[in-house]
Amino acid sequence: MSANPSGTPAGGARSPWPWTATWPLFLLTMISVFNYLDRSLLGLALPAIKKEMGSSDTLLGLVSGLAFILFYSVLGVPIAWLADRANRRNIIAAGLAFWSMMTAFTGFVANLWQLALARLLMGAGEACGMPPSNSILADLFKADRRPLALAIFGTASSISSIVFFPIAGWIAQTHGWRAMFMVMGAPGILLAVIFFLTVREPQRLTPPPPRLSLARGLWGDIGALFANRCFAWIFAGVTLMGANVWAAGAWTPTFFVRVHNLGVGEVASIIGPARGFIGLAGILIGGALIDRLPKDRVFWRIGIPAIACLLAGPAEALFLLGNSHWAWVGGFALSSFFTLIHQAPIFAAVVNIVEERRRALAISLVLLGASLIGNALGPSAVGLLNDLLHASFGDHAIRYSMLMIAVTPVLAALCFWRAAVLYAAAGGARDEDGAAEPARGA
Incomplete structure (x- = not known):
């Protein structure tokens, strides 16, 4: 399978x-x-x-967030640097098989320490997924088709919520949480084999970068990426959205249980359709809209994600603080629509503003911000605030501790707006021949 040239015709x-x-x-x-x-x-x-092993919400927040993200984000950077130089297909297939085995292993853990170890190793495997995948897709699709292609790729989280999350919830409710992990880990191993056997590594469009030591080459490439001010503002915005997405993902099920007294099966049936179908609509509508933008409307390729993040803030607040059924359901639906619109166009912008040989690394750094900073702080901060506010508000403390997911999208919108100004000033950062153009500025 050969790659297609980058750039706009x-x-x-x-x-x-x-x-x-x-x-x-x-x-x-x-x-x-x-x-x-x-x-x-x-x-x-x-x-x-929590019921079986006994633990504070703070410790559970650390296990769900920090334990996973330490390896996922930190190892993601050198793995992505390697992916810019080696066979990306093999890296993805090996990582998928490994993290799927760690998912299944989670069903056998006996204590929180073993659970944390399983999360660490799962994070190491998942670090092989997103950056090489974005790099491959950037080689397979020309610059003007990348927003739509990456929007389709970005529907993964919605498909997960629609198809598999309710199944996982049903398994957990009927057969226990351990069985859920064992069953859901198996398909990934089969998928890794299929991917390895049926997909070829795309041909790279530029010669391999010079062979430098990992430390010297990696730090040099990282410095070059952050010298690009458009990339730096995107990094800040994605980091803030990471805190939103990861905190919501870790604590929304518990929010439903504590505030609305729902069972785990009911929680999965609510989160699945809302985050799934509605989120899917947002991702595809946003991707299709940006795909249809005229060439001279470069600003809105990042400006539209900025507006979506801005609207997600009040939607999250309505979901958390709404007392009537229609208020919190409406807020949850609106936040599900707006929250993920930014991902595909932002990733498309990232691969457009960096050199081809730094694409996987650039994506890994964006994920580092969203994951190590966003994920570690998001779930952990909510867990800590839960414990601090519990004496005053009881189970409803989570309503106020989760308000951070209403603030972070607004701040992210400001970062993306600034990035859009710089992106437009650079003319989309990529000329017709696919050569990277500088996107610098204050």
Whole structure:
């Protein structure tokens, strides 16, 4: 399977859809489905684990957030640096098989220390997924088709919620949380084999970078990326959205149990359709809208995600503080629609503003911000505030501790707006030949 040249075709016409890239896109999307699913299972199981093993919310927040993200984000950077130089297909397949085995192993843990170890190793495996996948897709799709292709790739989280999250909830409710992990870990191993056997590594468009030592080459590339001010503002915005997404993912099931007295099966049936179907609509509508933008409306390729994040803030507040059924359901639906619109166009912008040989690394750094900073602080901060506010508000303390997910999208919107200004000033950061252009500025 050969790669397609980057860049926008001369004359302003949009590139045809590369149908030879559809099968790799489908498989990479399914791999991302299990990437999102496997990491989110612990949030569904937290109430049962707390009851069985006994622990404070603070410690559970650290296990669900920090234990996973330490390896996921930190190892993701050198793995992505390697992916810019080595066979990305093999890295993805090996990582998928390993993290799927760690998902299944979680069902056998006997204490919180073993649970934390399983999360660490799962994070190490999942670090092999997202950056190499984005790099492959950037080679398979021209610049003007990347927003839509990455929007389709971005539906993975919604597919996970629609199809597999309710199944996982049913298994947990009828057979226990341990069985849920064992069963949901198996499909990923099979998918890793299929991906390895049916997808070829795309041909790279530029020669391999010079062979430098890991430390010297990695730090040099990181410095070059952050010298790009557009990339730096995107990094800040994605970090803030990471705190929102990870805190909501870890604690929303517990919020439903404590505030609305729902069972784990009911929680899965609510989160699945809302985060799934509504989130899917937001991702696809946002991707299609940006795909249809005229070439001279470069600003709105990041400006639209900025507006979506701005609207997500009050929606989250309505969901958390609404007392009537229609208020919190409406808030949850609106936040589900707006929250993930930014991902596909932001990733598309990132691969457009950096050199081809730094694409996987750039994505890994964006994920580092969203994961190590956002995920470690988000779930842990909510857990800590839960314990601090419990004496005053009881189970409803989680309503106020989770208000951080209403603030972070607004701050992220400001960062993305600034990035959009810089992106537009650089003309989209990529010329017709696919050569990276500087996107610098204050």
